[in-house]
Amino acid sequence: MDWQLRPTERYWDRSSSTERRKVWVRHTQHEAAMGTPHRVFKAPSGTSNKGARVVSSAVVTLDGSQGEGGGQILRTALTLSLLTGKPFRMTKIRANRDRPGLRPQHLTAVEAAAELGNAEVKGAAVGARELSFRPGVYEPRDLMIDIGTAGSTCLVLQTLHLPLAMQAVKPVRVTLEGGTFNPKAPAFPFVDSTWRAHLAKFGMSLSVVMPSAGFYPRGGGQLDAWIEPGNPRSFIATSRGPITRIHGVAGVANLRPDIAQRMRDRALARLAQYGLAAEIELADWRSPGQGAAISLVVEHEGSVPATFVGLGERGKPSEVVADEAVMELLAFESVRSAAVDAHSADQILLPLALAKGHSEYTVAEITEHLRTNVATIQAFVEREISIVEPHGETPGRVVIGG
Numbered sequence: 001m002d003w004q005l006r007p008t009e010r011y012w013d014r015s016s017s018t019e020r021r022k023v024w025v026r027h028t029q030h031e032a033a034m035g036t037p038h039r040v041f042k043a044p045s046g047t048s049n050k051g052a053r054v055v056s057s058a059v060v061t062l063d064g065s066q067g068e069g070g071g072q073i074l075r076t077a078l079t080l081s082l083l084t085g086k087p088f089r090m091t092k093i094r095a096n097r098d099r100p101g102l103r104p105q106h107l108t109a110v111e112a113a114a115e116l117g118n119a120e121v122k123g124a125a126v127g128a129r130e131l132s133f134r135p136g137v138y139e140p141r142d143l144m145i146d147i148g149t150a151g152s153t154c155l156v157l158q159t160l161h162l163p164l165a166m167q168a169v170k171p172v173r174v175t176l177e178g179g180t181f182n183p184k185a186p187a188f189p190f191v192d193s194t195w196r197a198h199l200a201k202f203g204m205s206l207s208v209v210m211p212s213a214g215f216y217p218r219g220g221g222q223l224d225a226w227i228e229p230g231n232p233r234s235f236i237a238t239s240r241g242p243i244t245r246i247h248g249v250a251g252v253a254n255l256r257p258d259i260a261q262r263m264r265d266r267a268l269a270r271l272a273q274y275g276l277a278a279e280i281e282l283a284d285w286r287s288p289g290q291g292a293a294i295s296l297v298v299e300h301e302g303s304v305p306a307t308f309v310g311l312g313e314r315g316k317p318s319e320v321v322a323d324e325a326v327m328e329l330l331a332f333e334s335v336r337s338a339a340v341d342a343h344s345a346d347q348i349l350l351p352l353a354l355a356k357g358h359s360e361y362t363v364a365e366i367t368e369h370l371r372t373n374v375a376t377i378q379a380f381v382e383r384e385i386s387i388v389e390p391h392g393e394t395p396g397r398v399v400i401g402g
Helices: 071-084 104-117 155-165 188-201 257-272 318-334 344-347 347-353 368-379
Strands: 024-027 040-042 062-063 089-093 118-120 131-134 145-148 171-178 208-210 221-226 241-251 279-284 293-300 306-311 361-365 384-389 395-400
Touching: 024 071, 040 145, 062 071, 062 368, 071 089, 071 131, 071 155, 071 347, 071 368, 104 118, 104 131, 104 145, 104 155, 118 145, 131 257, 131 279, 131 384, 155 171, 155 208, 188 221, 188 293, 188 306, 188 344, 208 257, 221 347, 241 257, 257 293, 257 318, 293 318, 306 318, 306 344, 344 368, 347 368, 347 395, 368 384
Parallel strands: 062 089, 145 171, 241 279
Antiparallel strands: 024 040, 024 145, 089 131, 118 131, 171 221, 208 221, 241 293, 293 306, 361 395, 384 395
16 A cells, blocks of 8 residues: 555644543433534543342353454453343453454443443453453443544444444434444444445444544544434345445545545456446545545345455555455355355344344355354353355355244
């Protein structure tokens, strides 16, 4: 990637300090349109949750080294602990990662869940490999969450979404500051085009905007989400129709505009080699840092769109960034009967496990994330979930309920 600062006005200048304390703010309930600014106030410090009523005393024990051994086990556990009232204890947190233990974005998810759920927590610190979480009774409310790093705002949103939506009686607004384009985490375009579309299919309305993009290492992005009350409903998707459209965005933040143009041109050329046409817009994202990314969204008749993202980094050519997104799209297209892309397969499992009735969907790939999420969900709820392995040209399949 051609990393060269483009002369531009800095839209949002943060403190140059390398360490910032997380700021927790509760919003007043919003009454007007989405764009209306909220008045905010700092949450009281030192608040004790010892008086909170715990719904369940049975502690769920989880081994964080099992399966994919990453942060997904923790995020799923936090979501389900809030919804079921079951406390949990996790050991060997993120044991399979280069930097084991809680990282700032995982710690933020814990702290956000604890703040929302009036929970008692032990072991919540960066690098911690053991954690206990005991939720209390909570009422959904507006939240502003500052991760304080370039950690993924999208993963924290996914952790909180179901506990807010399934318990809320009126819309809730969540504002998160941190990274919006992260390696090994959903990027904002995926959340906006694919995850949100899946939730809509499940009867759960969600709106998201990105006023500012956040890239590693600066962070500083903003993700605003408006969450409507709702409970997930069952979902059947075992095939997909022909391609109806491919579209996307190639964007930069505080970099030369020709970088975005090169990503777009490369993606169009590579797709054309396979007889595929696309519409790719150019974007100049507001951001306190530098970054570049391209997203490609493929729509099929009768299916939820699938989104694939290539992410720039220092020294990485624009063409390589575009190739990454194109190759993921082509890999998905090669599994012709798959209704759900590999990235979505494990993410939609949790809401569907909480939905009434039978759900079933075919997937482009059976990942370790998917297998691990099945095991984590079943530690909290009694739900029949089975994975049917792919065979020949027959894709894998996830079956929930009888």
